[in-house]
Amino acid sequence: SMVKHFSHRHELCSYQVQEDDEIICSSCELPLDLMMNSGTSAYKCTKSKCNFYLHDLCFELPQEIKHKSHPKHPLTLSTPPYEYGEFTCDACGEFGTCFTFHCTHCKYDLHVQCATLPETLSHHHHHHLLTLLYSLPDHHENEGKLNICDFCQGTFPRGCWLYSCRDCDYSIHLGCSTAESDQDYPEDQIIISS
Numbered sequence: 645s646m647v648k649h650f651s652h653r654h655e656l657c658s659y660q661v662q663e664d665d666e667i668i669c670s671s672c673e674l675p676l677d678l679m680m681n682s683g684t685s686a687y688k689c690t691k692s693k694c695n696f697y698l699h700d701l702c703f704e705l706p707q708e709i710k711h712k713s714h715p716k717h718p719l720t721l722s723t724p725p726y727e728y729g730e731f732t733c734d735a736c737g738e739f740g741t742c743f744t745f746h747c748t749h750c751k752y753d754l755h756v757q758c759a760t761l762p763e764t765l766s767h768h769h770h771h772h773l774l775t776l777l778y779s780l781p782d783h784h785e786n787e788g789k790l791n792i793c794d795f796c797q798g799t800f801p802r803g804c805w806l807y808s809c810r811d812c813d814y815s816i817h818l819g820c821s822t823a824e825s826d827q828d829y830p831e832d833q834i835i836i837s838s
Contacts, residue, residue: 650707651723651743652689652696659688659697670695671702671743672756702743702756709745711759713778713805714752719745719759733758735778736818737801758805758818765807765821769795770814774807774821781808781815795820 646655651671659676661667667676669686676686676697687703689696708718713735721743724731730741735758744753765774780791780800791800795816800806808815 646690647687647703649687649698649703651721654689654691654694654696656687656696656698656703657690659686661686667697669697669699669702669742671698671705673740673742674699674757705743705756709759711745711754713754714747714750717747717749717752719747719752719754721756722746724753734803735759735761735805737804761805761818761821767795767807767816767821769816770809770812772809772812772814774809774814774816776805777808777815778805779803780806781810793817793820 646657649656661676663677665675665677668674669676676699678699685700687698687700705721707721709721710718723729724741724744725746725748730739731744731746731753732738733740733744733755734752735754738755740753740755743756745756745759746753761776763776765776767774792798793800793806793816794814798817800815800817805818806815807818807821
């Protein structure tokens with residue numbers, strides 16, 4: 645059976661993901677077979693020359709969210725609304741070319757996977773729960789602490805998000821938080837606007 649998605653002009657049909665597909669989701673830019681352990685299904689464009697695929701989780705993402713990192717305005721799910729069809733994510737500082745949760749007023753953008761990160765996370769490298777912070781803690785700035793990731797020893801890009809344990813002064817990059825663990829989409833920091 646055919647379905648429509650607001651982001652794509654053609655109809656989509658369901659697609660059974662194969663183990664080594666090497667197909668990238670047009671929403672989150674991650675491989676379709678990333679979560680194979682859950683018997684993944686997806687959607688693909690019905691036009692043979694069109695390379696549009698969506699994880700079923702990405703198909704179900706809301707068109708608009710309110711996110712705690714940007715409380716002023718709602719964020720709208722869209723393809724990058726910029727000249728070259730790419731954006732820089734305000735959470736991780738990396739480029740994106742697929743979907744963004746976007747604020748038109750502020751030119752604020754989040755990758756789909758950054759917008760759906762859990763607020764707290766357990767990490768194999770640290771014994772306490774880590775909390776998602778939208779900027780480096782003040783005490784890093786004030787006490788001249790080195791802004792170094794305790795997992796990979798790389799520096800934190802200015803203004804980017806991180807996971808931190810305040811008690812231990814332990815902080816890691818977003819990317820390092822998933823280095824060994826696959827998280828499903830949590831819902832705890834997205835408020836779906838009706």
